[in-house]
Amino acid sequence: MRKLFLFSIIPLLAACGGSETFSPAEEAGMQLATQVSIFESKDNQKQWILRADAVDFSDLKSATLKKPVLLLKENGRDSVQVTGETGSFDYPSKLVSIEGHAIIKSLTEKATITAEQFSYDVDKNRIWSDTKTVITRGGAKVTAKGGVETDSKLSKIELKKQTTRLPVRTDELKLNKETLHK
Template sequence: MKKLTLLLTGLVWLGACGGSGDFSPAEDAGMQLASQVSIFESKDSHKKWLLRADAVDFADLKSATLKNPDLLLKENGEDSAGVTGKTGIFDYTAKLVTIEGDAKIQSFTENLVIEAERFFYDVDKDRIWSDGKTVITRGGAKVTARGGVETDSKLVKIEIKKQTTRLPADARELQKNTL
């Protein structure tokens, strides 16, 4: 936790030193921009996750606004999955990363891609979830989860949220649907 706090303090300081570009999520004159930023957390000399972005706005002291974020999730020091999107937010206090805008999770260990408008990553709980329509593609099979999904960073167990299935009321209806 201390390492993460020191890292974030250093990044805020770097952001205050300048930066330029067309990335302007806030129109305030006090914007603090930095480009090509990496934020990470490590444990036992291994990175647990790495968040990179083309540009970051550090103007808000509680969160950073990200342009083209790329969240790299790691398992035992090896890359396990990547989460990408057009924009994002890293909330320092909640330790929550939000990536949105054609967001995609690509597993590097499984033949799996998960797509949604927005994904959330809870740093402390090491879990990822979406809250809207989500498409899971594994090999040639596609599943649409209308209420979102929840999974760990390994993407091994995926829970489909708010899934409903209507069963036939009687044998006649069952036979009618199978013909």
């Protein structure tokens, strides 16, 4: 059985002596918290963890995130990390959105994917972007102008709206020695 937990740590000035505070905004209904973690567990193992420096819970259907970090787990181990400047978590659809210099980094493979925005569907366990995306794996770098879609392991990456120039003549298919040594 899957359970969704909300856990927030609120630093108190009196208790910690730090400079961070927890205080609702002056507008009625605003609910702000700092250093928040939202996660989902299955069989006593966390499947994913969403952390943020600050979260606005005032909207009952979604949370607005500042400096979000989404950590995806595989067999109890950290496998993929998604970071950005801002984001949101839509409770009913279980959809995480991370925006602003968004980066997906595989913690098990040598792969990094960058775009302006990424979305993560919790139920389908997939990550995607509909904007220009750059994939770096090892020494190879590919740009997908229409975005990408991948599983949470980054083992299967689908390039969207990618175009490739095919040779017009058969002699373009032949490799010469100069091409092989470049």
